[in-house]
Amino acid sequence: RALQTPWRRGTLRDVALGALEIARAGLVRRSRLDANGDDESHFLDTLFTTVASGKTVAQEMLYRFETEWGGNIDSVVQAYEY
Numbered sequence: 001r002a003l004q005t006p007w008r009r010g011t012l013r014d015v016a017l018g019a020l021e022i023a024r025a026g027l028v029r030r031s032r033l034d035a036n037g038d039d040e041s042h043f044l045d046t047l048f049t050t051v052a053s054g055k056t057v058a059q060e061m062l063y064r065f066e067t068e069w070g071g072n073i074d075s076v077v078q079a080y081e082y
Contacts, residue, residue: 002056016051020044 003013027041050056055063061076069075 002059003051003054013051013054016047020048020051 003011003016005012007015024041024044027044028039030040032040061080064079065071065073065076069079
């Protein structure tokens with residue numbers, strides 16, 4: 001169930017979003033700016049995107065493996081190699 005796992009009156013997605021909001025606020029307060037004047041909170045953007053989608057990278061990968069890639073493990077390796 002990943003992020004959809006029930007937790008108290010919500011889901012783990014709610015917990016993750018709350019934790020990310022706390023992290024973002026802390027990074028903004030730290031006010032460590034780069035050469036462009038941006039604080040470190042932008043490093044959380046990818047995590048916010050994942051939580052907003054409600055699907056983990058593993059769930060997306062499994063879906064593509066079962067559908068788009070027809071169960072071909074070589075496609076997984078090719079798509080996710082660095």
